[in-house]
Amino acid sequence: MDAISDLGFLEYKYCVVDQKGKLLRYENGSNRLLSQPIAENNFIIQDGYARLDDQFKGTGIAIPVFSLRTKKSFGVGEFNDIKRLVDWASDVSLKMIQLLPVNDTISTHTKADSYPYAAISAFALHPLYISIESIAGAENKKLISNIVKHKKDLNQSEGVCYEEVMKYKLHALQILFDAQETDLFEDELFIEFYQKNKSWLQPYAVFSFLRDKFKTADATQWEEFQYFSQSIIDKLSSPKSTSYKKIAFYYFVQYHLHLQLKKAHEYANKKGIVLKGDIAIGVNKHGVDTWMDPSLYHLDMQAGAPPDDFAVKGQNWGFPTYNWEVMKKNHYTWWKQRFEQMSNYFDAFRIDHILGFFRIWSIPSDAVEGIMGRFVPAIPVTKKEITSIGIDFSEIRFCHPYITDTVLWEISAGNEEGVKRFLKQMSDGRYQFKEEFNTQLKIENHFSKLEECDEHAELKQTLFNLHTNIIFHKDPAEQDHYHFRFNAQQTLSFHHLPSDEQNALIELYNDYFFHRQDELWKKAALEKLPALKKSTDMLICGEDLGMVPKTVPEVMSYLGFLCMEVQRMSKKLNTQFLNPAHSAYLTVVTPSTHDMSTIREWWLEDKKASQNFFNQELWQYGEAPHEANVHIVKSIILQHLASPAMWAVFQLQDLFAMDESLRLVDPYKERINIPGDPKHYWRYRMPIDMEDLQKKKNFNELLRYFITSNGR
Numbered sequence: 001m002d003a004i005s006d007l008g009f010l011e012y013k014y015c016v017v018d019q020k021g022k023l024l025r026y027e028n029g030s031n032r033l034l035s036q037p038i039a040e041n042n043f044i045i046q047d048g049y050a051r052l053d054d055q056f057k058g059t060g061i062a063i064p065v066f067s068l069r070t071k072k073s074f075g076v077g078e079f080n081d082i083k084r085l086v087d088w089a090s091d092v093s094l095k096m097i098q099l100l101p102v103n104d105t106i107s108t109h110t111k112a113d114s115y116p117y118a119a120i121s122a123f124a125l126h127p128l129y130i131s132i133e134s135i136a137g138a139e140n141k142k143l144i145s146n147i148v149k150h151k152k153d154l155n156q157s158e159g160v161c162y163e164e165v166m167k168y169k170l171h172a173l174q175i176l177f178d179a180q181e182t183d184l185f186e187d188e189l190f191i192e193f194y195q196k197n198k199s200w201l202q203p204y205a206v207f208s209f210l211r212d213k214f215k216t217a218d219a220t221q222w223e224e225f226q227y228f229s230q231s232i233i234d235k236l237s238s239p240k241s242t243s244y245k246k247i248a249f250y251y252f253v254q255y256h257l258h259l260q261l262k263k264a265h266e267y268a269n270k271k272g273i274v275l276k277g278d279i280a281i282g283v284n285k286h287g288v289d290t291w292m293d294p295s296l297y298h299l300d301m302q303a304g305a306p307p308d309d310f311a312v313k314g315q316n317w318g319f320p321t322y323n324w325e326v327m328k329k330n331h332y333t334w335w336k337q338r339f340e341q342m343s344n345y346f347d348a349f350r351i352d353h354i355l356g357f358f359r360i361w362s363i364p365s366d367a368v369e370g371i372m373g374r375f376v377p378a379i380p381v382t383k384k385e386i387t388s389i390g391i392d393f394s395e396i397r398f399c400h401p402y403i404t405d406t407v408l409w410e411i412s413a414g415n416e417e418g419v420k421r422f423l424k425q426m427s428d429g430r431y432q433f434k435e436e437f438n439t440q441l442k443i444e445n446h447f448s449k450l451e452e453c454d455e456h457a458e459l460k461q462t463l464f465n466l467h468t469n470i471i472f473h474k475d476p477a478e479q480d481h482y483h484f485r486f487n488a489q490q491t492l493s494f495h496h497l498p499s500d501e502q503n504a505l506i507e508l509y510n511d512y513f514f515h516r517q518d519e520l521w522k523k524a525a526l527e528k529l530p531a532l533k534k535s536t537d538m539l540i541c542g543e544d545l546g547m548v549p550k551t552v553p554e555v556m557s558y559l560g561f562l563c564m565e566v567q568r569m570s571k572k573l574n575t576q577f578l579n580p581a582h583s584a585y586l587t588v589v590t591p592s593t594h595d596m597s598t599i600r601e602w603w604l605e606d607k608k609a610s611q612n613f614f615n616q617e618l619w620q621y622g623e624a625p626h627e628a629n630v631h632i633v634k635s636i637i638l639q640h641l642a643s644p645a646m647w648a649v650f651q652l653q654d655l656f657a658m659d660e661s662l663r664l665v666d667p668y669k670e671r672i673n674i675p676g677d678p679k680h681y682w683r684y685r686m687p688i689d690m691e692d693l694q695k696k697k698n699f700n701e702l703l704r705y706f707i708t709s710n711g712r
Contacts, residue, residue, distance in 0.1 A: 010033070010034040011031040011032065011033055011034075012031065012032050012034065013026045013027050013031055013032060014026070014027045014032075014050035014051075014052075015027065016052065023708060025708060025711045025712065026708060026709055026710075026711055027050045027051040027052050027711070028051040028052070028053065028711050029051045032047060055585060055646070056646065057644075057645070057646060057647075057648075057710075057711055057712045058094075058095030058096055058274070058646070058647055058648075058712055059093070059094050059095060059096070059641065059647070059648050059649070059650075059707045059712045060094060060095065060096030060097065060098050060274075060276065060588075060647055060648070060649040060650070061085075061089060061094055061096070061097055061098065061649070061650060061651075061652055061655070062098040062099075062590070062593070062594065062649050062650065062651050062652070063085070063097070063098070063099070063651070063652045063686070064077070064099065064100040064116065064594065064672065064682070064684070065077045065078070065079065065081070065082065065099055065100070065102055065129050066114075066116075066128065066129070066160050066682070066683070066684075066685070067160075067652070067672070067684050067685050067686055068081040068082070068084075068085060068685075068686065068690065069081075069155070069685050069686045069687075069688065069689050069690065070084045070689055070690045070691060071155075071689050071691055072131075072133070073151075073155055074131070074132065074133075074148075074151050074154060074155070074165065074168070074169065075150075075151065075154025075155055075157060075160065075161055075164065075165040075168075076128055076129070076154075076160045076162075076165050076685075077129070077685070078129050078130065078131045078260070079102075079129045079130070079131070079257070079260040079261045079263075079264050080131045080134060080260055080263075080264065081690065082097065082261075082264035082267075082268065082275075083263075083264055083267045083268075084690035084691070084694075085097060085690060086264075086267055086268045086271050086273050087271070087690075087694065088690055088693055088694050088700075089271075089273050090271045090272065090273060091694065091700060091704070092700050092703045092704045092707065093703075093704045093707045093708050093712070094273070094707070095272070095273060095274060095712070096273065096274040096275075096276055096348070096647065096649070097268065097273060097274070097275055097276065098276040098278075098350065098649055099275070099276065099277060099278060100116045100117075100278050100594060101116045101117055101119060101277075101278045101279070101280045101352075102116070102125055102126055102129060102261070102277070103116075103119035103120075103121055103122060103123070103124060103125060103126060103280070104119060104120055104121050104124040104125060104126045104127065104204075104208075105118050105119055105120060105126060105284070106120060106126075106127070106166075106208070106211075107120055107211070107217040107284060107286060107287075108217070109163070109166065110163060111162045111163055111681050111683075112679070113162065113166075114160070114162045114681055114682040114683060115680070115682055116280075116682060117280040117281075117282065117317070117352065118282075118284045118317075118318070118319070119280060119283055119284055119287065120207070120208075120211075120217060120283075120284045120286070120287035120288055121200065121204045121207075121287060121288045121289065122200075122283055122289050122334075122338050122341075123197070123200040123201075123204065123337070123338070123341050124200070124201070124204045124250075124254055124288070125254060125257035125258065125261060126257075127166070127169060127170065127173065127253050127257065128162075128165065128166060128169070129257065129260075129261075130169060130173070130253065130256060130257050130260065131260060132144055132147070132148075132169055132172040132173060132176065133148065134256075134260065135173075135176050135180075135256050136172075136176055140176060140179050140180070143175050143176065143179055144172040144175055144176065147168050147171060147172045147175075148172075150164075150168055154168075157685075158669070158685065158687075159683035159684060159685050160682075160683040160684075160685055161683075162681075162682075162683060173249070173252070173253055174249065176252075177248075177249050177252045177253075180252070181245075181248070181252070184251075184252055184255070185248075190251075190255050193255050193258060194251060194255075197254075199337075200288070200337075200341075201250075201251060201254060202233055202237055203228070203233055203288055203291075203292055204250065204254070204288045205237065205247045205248070205249075205250035205251055205254075206232070206233050206236050206237055206247055207219075207287075207288040207291060208247075208250050209236065209243055209246050209247045209250070210222050210225055210236075212246075216286075217284070217286040217287065218286045219286065219291045228291050228292050228293075258344075261345045262344065262345060264345075265344075265345045265346065265347075269347070274347045274348055274539075275345065275346050275347055275348075276346060276347065276348040276349060276350060276539075276541075277342050277345065277346035277348070277349040277350070278349065278350045278352055279338065279339075279342065279349055279350070279351050279352060280352050281303065281317075281319070281351075281352045281353040281356045281360075282303050282317055282319025282320070282321075283297075283319060283320070284319070285299065285302075285318060285319065285320050289334070290320060293334075295323060295326050296322065296323055296326055296327055296334060297320040297321065297322060297323055298320055298321045298322070298323055298362070299320045299365075300320075300364070300365045301320060301321045301362045301363065301364065301365060301376075302316055302317065302318055302319065302320070302321070302362070302363040302364070302365060302367070302373075303317050303318075303319040303320070303321050303356065303360055303361065303362065303363070304316040304317050304361045304362075304363050304370040304373055305317075305353070305361050305370060305546055305675075306361055306370065306371070306373065306375075306486045306546075306547055307370065307371055307486060307487055308546060308547070310595070310596060310675055310676065311370065311675050311676035312676075313369045313370060313371050313676065314361070314369060314370025314371040314372075314373065314486070315361075315370040315675050315676065316363050316367070316368065316369060316370040316373075316678065317678075318678070321360050321362050321376065322360070324524070324527075324528065327528075328527065328528075331531065332528065332531050332532060335528075335532050335535075336531075336532065336535040339532065339535050339536040339538070340535065340536070342536075342538065343536055343537070343538055346538060347538060347539065348538050348539035348540070348541065349538055349539075349540065349541070350541045350542075350543055350564075351540065351541070351542045351543060351561075352543055353543055353546075354542030354543055354544050354552075354556070354561070355544060355546060355547075355548065355549070355552065357524070357525050357528050357529055358521040358522070358524055358525040358549055358551070358552060358555075359375040359376060359377060359378065359517070359520075359521050359524065359549070360375070360376055361373045361374070361375060362374060362375070362376040365441070366439035366440065366441040366442070367439065367440045367441065367467075368440040368441060368443075368444050368464065369440060369464055369468065371468050371485075371486060371487075372440065372467070372468060373486075374473050374483040374484075374485075374486070375483075375517065377520060377521075377524060378483055378512075378517055378520070379516050379517060379520055380475045380478065380481035380482055380483050381472075381481070381482050381483070381484070381508060381512055382480055382481055382482075383480040383481075383482070384480075385508065386398075386482070386508070389504040389505075389507075389508060390500065390501065390504055391501050391504060391505065392501075395474065398470070398471045398472045398482075398493075399470060399471075399472050399473065399474050399482065400432065400470065401432070401433065401466050401467055401468075401469050401470055401493075402430070402469050402470065402491075402492065402493035402496065403423065403430060403431040403432065403466055403469065404429065404430050404431070404496075405429070406496075407466075407469065407492050407493075407496070408420070408431070410492060411462060411465055411466065411469075411492065412462055413458070413462070415458075415459065415462065418459055419459070419462055419463065419466070422434060422437045422443070422463055423437075433466075433467070437463070439467070440464055440467050443460060443463050443464065443467075444460070447459075447460045468485070468491070469491050469492055469493045470485050470488075470491065470493060471484070471485055471488045471491065471493050471494055471505070472484060472485060472488070473485060483512075484508075484509050484512050484513065486513075488505070488509060489502070489505070489506055489509065514550075517549065518549060518550060518551050519551070521549050521551060522549075522551035522554070522555060525551075525552075525555050526555060529555070529559055529561075530559065533559055533560075533561075539562070540559075540560075540561045540562065541561065541562040541563075541564065541588055541647075542556055542561045542562070542563060542564065543564050544556065544563050544564055545564060545566060545569060545593075548571055556586075557586065560586065561586070562586050562587060562588050562646060562647070563584070563586065563587050563588070564587070564588050564590070565578050565580070565583050565587050565588070565589045565590070565645070566578065566590055566591070566592065566593060566596075567580060567589070567590070567591050567617075567636070567639075567640070568591070568592075568596075568602060568609070568613075576609065576612060576613075576616075577612075577613060577616070577617050579617070579639075580639050580640045580642070580643035580645065580648075581639070581642065581643060581644070583643050583644060583645040584644075584645070585644055585645065585646055586646060587643075587645040587646060587647070588645065588646070588647040588648075588649050589640050589643045589645040589647070589648050589649070590640065590648070590649045590650060590651075591636050591637070591640060591650065591651075591654055592651055592654060593651070594651065594672040594673050595672075595673050595675050596675075597671055598651060598653045598654055598657070598667065598670045598671065599628050599632075599633055599636060599654050599657055600627065600628045600633070600653075600657050600663065600667035600670065601667045601668055601670060601671060602628075603624075603627060603628035603632070604626075604627065604628075604667060604668075607624075610624050610628070611623070611624045614632075617639075618632065618635055618636075627667075628657065630657070630658055630659065630660060630663075633654065633657040633658050634658050634706075636654075637650065637654070637655070637658060637706060638706060638710070641706055641707060641710040641712060642710050648712065651672075652686055653670040653686075655703060656686075656687075658699070658702070658703070659696070659698075659699045659702075661696070661699075662687070662688065662696070662699060664687055669684075670684070671684065672684045
């Protein structure tokens, strides 16, 4: 009551505590106010019910395992390090830890394998995340002492040194396997693990052995082993086989990865923390799954995404697309097995690119850029439709690269003669590519043999651009059926058409992408997703970002899937930003994801957008600060925490940006992935050890207050 005496009023809120008096959450809404004089120490206030609802709301952290850093790490985050993250999360009232995929991606034994979405197995875990010291224990500590001495230097590195870490870990694992092999095969827990997982574990181990034997993951190069058969598996993995020990090595590694991730999951649950995994939309073209049953995939196609503001040429992920008709016939068994495997380690999961269950962006195998793809399935436009709107249609004009002297002058940046070396001139004066350069892949292969320089890079890109200068793709199955090239109206081929034809095509284009496919895509999703949902009790969140068909929210709501909302990617027409306060309950709101810039980088890279955000969303006047200072970042974090969404999830970098001592000097070094760069090196690590982060009292108390005061 001293506050009333001194200030004349008292602000307060009701809260919920557990039996030990620990604060669980505050009531919703603004603070209550008590301003009347109090004559006695004991008094009663009648001011209505506590504003509590039964809807759970939580806050989560999104971070790849490889980005974790503890004093016990070996140059990369490990499954054991998740426990340290759990301790910190519990301290600051976070309720969820969201990870990127943790499956094995070892294909080339180079840094290209750092891409966590290119799994060679949908079931095996990545040896990158294993703790070799935990396996060694006190008994075998000396055996790997010469390897462990490299740990300090690797831990001091700003990012993950993928190739070095993998080299040392695989060497140590081989030493430990040799020392523990006999005991392993007599261990009842290992035997149980092996028997339960044999269906994927044995083929994975054989695949890994053959990959290293032939020095390629491309099974077509494996001579008599290129075609999978159970007899090959049985023969090579027989205890009598000369290859047995090399294959059993992978049983050993997967067993210990299983134990370490399982323990991390159990530890998180004991602390009341949800562990959320990530199911990648694709699998590596050269992986165990495609080797075992190629009929489940379209190996002549590549999955990706159409162009957007973040990748103007689209994205080509290089994964084969799924043969849903075959998968449907076996009741989606492979998918159900994936979900079951995930449930061993996670309580919830994110379906990467859930839009792929409605339709997938499908790129021919002879194309390089994502812009060369189209949606599958899709109802095509017919030649009859095109001619009926007054278009003088021919496949040569509309489906082949449109190349004239004028086009070359506009697109070649003064290098017309250099470009013409790849072309041949036709009788009508137009050009077409020579046969040896008539696909993007042929051009890519040609330039891969030349010296890397700016001149060659510019010429290659010009040739790529010419290949994309089309208006329609021919339907591969039906004659006189066609699919619009994405953003066809932005091509020079389109601009060289008469204006009346342009206007007619725009109307047909809008119908093709935004109307005629709706029911087809809805039906496609409802054939798959309900069956998959029934196979798991895990909470499901769909990553529904990008070009979202209007039936997607309806289907996700019907199935009870959480959708995803990113503040700078409003799904509402004619709105630049999402207001988190307007989010539905079954939503995950976030200011950024691993596939985009952090708050600080975004603020710098798009000054017009950050200025609009400063004025419109933060309600500030005048010119926006050059950088997103701590006050701006705090405001953005609070907007998300105050949202009615079930989950507010943040990248660790965005939370660190609230504290001057935790934010990096260079915000561009906070980026995890650049989707438009297929050769991006995934190596971001948090700049502080978890042990030291737990000692950041002011930051931790502020974050905890922000979370709990918003009822999360």
